[in-house]
Amino acid sequence: GAVVSQHPSRVICKSGTSVKIECRSLDFQATTMFWYRQFPKQSLMLMATSNEGSKATYEQGVEKDKFLINHASLTLSTLTVTSAHPEDSSFYICSARRGGPHEQYFGPGTRLTVT
Amino acid sequence: GEDVEQSLFLSVREGDSSVINCTYTDSSSTYLYWYKQEPGAGLQLLTYIFSNMDMKQDQRLTVLLNKKDKHLSLRIADTQTGDSAIYFCAERTSGGYSTLTFGKGTMLLVSP
Numbered sequence: 313g314a315v316v317s318q319h320p321s322r323v324i325c326k327s328g329t330s331v332k333i334e335c336r337s338l339d340f341q342a343t344t345m346f347w348y349r350q351f352p353k354q355s356l357m358l359m360a361t362s363n364e365g366s367k368a369t370y371e372q373g374v375e376k377d378k379f380l381i382n383h384a385s386l387t388l389s390t391l392t393v394t395s396a397h398p399e400d401s402s403f404y405i406c407s408a409r410r411g412g413p414h415e416q417y418f419g420p421g422t423r424l425t426v427t
Numbered sequence: 428g429e430d431v432e433q434s435l436f437l438s439v440r441e442g443d444s445s446v447i448n449c450t451y452t453d454s455s456s457t458y459l460y461w462y463k464q465e466p467g468a469g470l471q472l473l474t475y476i477f478s479n480m481d482m483k484q485d486q487r488l489t490v491l492l493n494k495k496d497k498h499l500s501l502r503i504a505d506t507q508t509g510d511s512a513i514y515f516c517a518e519r520t521s522g523g524y525s526t527l528t529f530g531k532g533t534m535l536l537v538s539p
Contacts, residue, residue, distance in 0.1 A: 354531055407470075413458065418471070421467070
């Protein structure tokens with residue numbers, strides 16, 4: 313199967329600090345990786361799309377300086393939430409596409425709590 | 428614009444059939460998907476249907492698509508307690524590599 317992992321699964325940080333979330337495709341090379349944000353009882357909102365070695369494409373309303381995305385290899389993408397605030401608390405889910413449009417696999421998510 | 432709507436909650440008894448409904452607004456949808464999310468986990472693709480199809484069946488799952496009404500449904504036969512989860516409808520528009528737009532999810536609760 314195609315497995316996507318995220319680390320950490322849960323993180324608590326203080327307001328003003330930065331936190332990095334890793335997303336890895338464990339058994340395949342991902343042509344494209346996606347980062348989503350999910351609020352309670354809400355749908356997944358796409359934050360950004362990234363291809364290996366190039367800059368991420370951010371959705372409208374997402375601050376690129378606040379949510380830094382690095383897609384350094386075909387199996388690893390990172391999301392860094394800089395100068396985190398309590399309103400950044402959310403469930404962040406990454407997704408990796410292996411090939412065709414139906415081959416998009418999701419990680420288990422990271423619960424971020426900013427105190 | 429793109430908008431996908433789902434009812435938020437469905438409760439059924441074990442052994443019954445479950446039907447989860449979804450409506451979408453973008454007529455250029457090419458593929459429509461159903462994902463399952465268990466607590467604390469990511470999304471698992473259950474099935475998808477191409478927009479020129481009316482129905483797709485895969486074991487206990489039946490997907491019906493009414494393109495005229497922009498209505499999609501997922502029927503789960505012989506629902507089990509392990510089917511309890513949140514089910515997301517999603518559409519992909521205007522080409523195979525466009526992004527997914529998700530509904531808010533339907534929480535399915537299966538009681539013994």
